[in-house]
Amino acid sequence: MGNQERSSILCPNCRRLISIDESPCPQCGLRNPGSRWRNNFLTKGFRDGDQLIRNIIYLNVAMFILSVVLSPSSTRFSMNPLDFLSPGDRSLLLLGATGRIPIDKFHRWWTLLSANYLHAGILHILFNMVAFYQIAPLILQEYGGSRMISIFTLSGVGGYVASYFAGVSFTLGASAAVCGLIGAALYYGKSRGGYFGQMVYRQVSGWVLGIFIFGFLIPGINNWAHGGGLIGGILTASLMGYKERSPEKFLDKGVASICILATLGALFWGVCSSFLILAYSSVP
Numbered sequence: 001m002g003n004q005e006r007s008s009i010l011c012p013n014c015r016r017l018i019s020i021d022e023s024p025c026p027q028c029g030l031r032n033p034g035s036r037w038r039n040n041f042l043t044k045g046f047r048d049g050d051q052l053i054r055n056i057i058y059l060n061v062a063m064f065i066l067s068v069v070l071s072p073s074s075t076r077f078s079m080n081p082l083d084f085l086s087p088g089d090r091s092l093l094l095l096g097a098t099g100r101i102p103i104d105k106f107h108r109w110w111t112l113l114s115a116n117y118l119h120a121g122i123l124h125i126l127f128n129m130v131a132f133y134q135i136a137p138l139i140l141q142e143y144g145g146s147r148m149i150s151i152f153t154l155s156g157v158g159g160y161v162a163s164y165f166a167g168v169s170f171t172l173g174a175s176a177a178v179c180g181l182i183g184a185a186l187y188y189g190k191s192r193g194g195y196f197g198q199m200v201y202r203q204v205s206g207w208v209l210g211i212f213i214f215g216f217l218i219p220g221i222n223n224w225a226h227g228g229g230l231i232g233g234i235l236t237a238s239l240m241g242y243k244e245r246s247p248e249k250f251l252d253k254g255v256a257s258i259c260i261l262a263t264l265g266a267l268f269w270g271v272c273s274s275f276l277i278l279a280y281s282s283v284p
Helices: 036-042 049-069 089-095 100-106 111-117 122-143 145-165 175-192 194-217 223-240 250-282
Strands: 008-010 017-019
Touching (some): 049 089, 049 122, 049 250, 089 250, 111 250, 122 145, 122 175, 122 194, 145 175, 194 223
16 A cells, blocks of 8 residues: 555645646646646745644744844843833844834835834733734634744734835834734735624724724834735725635735745844844944
8 A cells, every 4th residue: 555656635725635637626626736836835834824823923922132232232021011022123223124214314125024023122022913813814714824923924014114205214013013913913804794604793893993092002013014914905805805705816925925025034034134234333
């Protein structure tokens, strides 16, 4: 048995058992589902949804630690929980915070991507990662891993574009992207209907109300980014659709791959340029 060639595989798109000779997949229509390139390069990274969620959290934590390490002289260690472990503005600017100052003064348009992975303090990242950890499994279940990545990335960018045109000078955090996932959940609940859809819609509507009340009560909250991210999530979700209506396609995985590569490229550039600028400024 061990020497016989496989006669069936799991379709890399819909994950259903099909014959290896099928083209296209009879379940979802994916062309050449047995292609090694499809199975090993583009689709493999989206199969483990739990790991995908953890990887996004790990990346946010890693960037926060780096922002603290790069600004030890300006990092605040006060007992005030709002100020504890707050990186300096200079390190956050170098790593990729966004807004009118970074974009207009330094032409750093790539910060629309990188700002989603930077945070201004320990409570800032804690609140955003807890919110992400709560909403991401629902989006992963109903939209799939590749669409979740696209919604997270594109709505985060959309939130910061709205923030830029609103005149916000300096901003960062994953909350715009998290609001995009909440917007996708709103769209899903309203579009699906039924008991489950109504339950999702009511619960997420409560989150939206809480986010904007919190935003207006606490100074320094970027409500423009939250609102832009929410609208971006609704629009992106409506264009892509959820799995009950439209199974994930190869195109969805392609868009998600572009989002991942663009984000990693922006973060890599921010980290490399930070080290170069700091090294150059330390030379007498």
